[in-house]
Amino acid sequence: MSRDPSALLTVRDAAQRLNVTPRTLKYYEERGLVTPTRSEGRYRLYDEHDLEQFARILRLRALGFSLHGITEMLKRPLESLDDGRRRYSQESLQQIADALAQQIDTLDARIAAVRRELREAQTVRTELAGDLDYLRRRLAGVPSETLIDERLAATRRRKEEAKEAKESAGGRKHGSARE
Numbered sequence: 001m002s003r004d005p006s007a008l009l010t011v012r013d014a015a016q017r018l019n020v021t022p023r024t025l026k027y028y029e030e031r032g033l034v035t036p037t038r039s040e041g042r043y044r045l046y047d048e049h050d051l052e053q054f055a056r057i058l059r060l061r062a063l064g065f066s067l068h069g070i071t072e073m074l075k076r077p078l079e080s081l082d083d084g085r086r087r088y089s090q091e092s093l094q095q096i097a098d099a100l101a102q103q104i105d106t107l108d109a110r111i112a113a114v115r116r117e118l119r120e121a122q123t124v125r126t127e128l129a130g131d132l133d134y135l136r137r138r139l140a141g142v143p144s145e146t147l148i149d150e151r152l153a154a155t156r157r158r159k160e161e162a163k164e165a166k167e168s169a170g171g172r173k174h175g176s177a178r179e
Helices: 011-018 022-030 048-062 067-074 090-139 144-178
Strands: 044-046
Touching: 011 022, 011 044, 011 048, 022 044, 022 048, 044 048, 048 067, 067 090, 090 144
Parallel strands: none
Antiparallel strands: none
């Protein structure tokens, strides 16, 4: 599709017409929502189709849609209604909903993986902090036998506390089942 060069607007003119900053237009381009033509000097040039696309994006943003949601919506065509308005078909709306639900599922899986990794990192950090404390105390002159006895006693306490917590949790389960 060739564009009429006389109908093309610079980024400043397009931004002024849409009542946004030029940076906003560039940001939407960076996100792949609009692809303007380029002049021989590599300047962005916008036609009426680009301006309509920007206006649509701005309306959707004003309604509170995320850029990910808008990206999904822009992949689907609008259908003309009898009164001249344009809307998404039920099928398009379902496709958008399915795509957004899939993105949420993917993000939930990433969040779960990050949480697991964080727990593992916290465990390693705790272990390293104990090791560092041991070494600092050794460097301060505390006999190794004393430190080893303290570490063994602390390990026994943690195991006993974990066992008590497990038994307590088991008792609560059985107690609540009887009520």
